[in-house]
Amino acid sequence: MPSVLATWNTLSRLPRGPRLFSFAFARSAPYFATVRPRFTVIEPNRAELVVPKRRRVHNHLGTVHAIALCNGLEAAMGALAEATVPADKRWIPKGMTVAYTAKATSDVTCIAETDAAQWTSSALPEEGGDLPVRVRGVRDDGEVVVEGEIRLWVTPRR
Template sequence: MSQVLSLWRRCASVPVVGVRVFSLAFAQKAPYFASIRPRFTVIEPDRAELVIPDRRRVHNHLGTVHAIALCNGLEAAMGALAEATIPPSKRWIPKGMTVSYTAKAQGDITCIAETEPAQWAGDDPDLPVRVRGVDRDGQVVIEGVINLWVTEKKARPAESAAAAGAAR
């Protein structure tokens, strides 16, 4: 089990406070995520959800949630999903994001990232993660795909030397 998934499960078992602690810790690991104050609600293999609370700091000139705040939330959800799902022998990095803004984003927005288990098992390094943001009424306000590049981890020099020595 990944460190992120393990920490999530421990924190989520502590009512109210645990989820806040996890969300703050996650945002500290990648400080830009703190700008949206994500509140994670689900982290499990192939799925992650978080809420971007509605506050003036994430608004645009129209008074709705800014497009970049939404993308930030989608990327945070995708990152939690990737960390909770990726096999231990692999690593990931985001390669690109394509999104459509489908409605005005008002109120708290739930950002959702999803994959299928088979996507992580193959050899194709291109891995699309489906993402969407929904408002309190369930209306999709943003949707798209974040493309990951997933490859095998490279052995560290000490690991390579140990493996070479064992092969002799």
């Protein structure tokens, strides 16, 4: 099975390739499809996608719902993790902590980031350990609407 990064690198060069990748990625975990993510960047230690502001993800205020934002952040984190995890390791989300800092009144770009040093053998204990992924969502005008951390549990692949 091709890796997420290899598939992105192939498809993102094609016309409508990023849209095709985004559709396929969202089908891998059906709840991602609820926010219709549009990936714009996938590389080791960084992933970005856009959650479009549309009625289906609105809350009672007409802004993008907090849980839709969390779905977008988790999708970005998942793409980052798949593009970055060493071949001898595996990962699973362990927890998420977020703060909602402003109303999501436009499309929201969800960004997940790590540092290369976090994925090294010296940073991860032999039996497994926590790896924090920084996440944030940014409105079209540059205002951060949600920020936080998703903790991964990274263990040796058996």
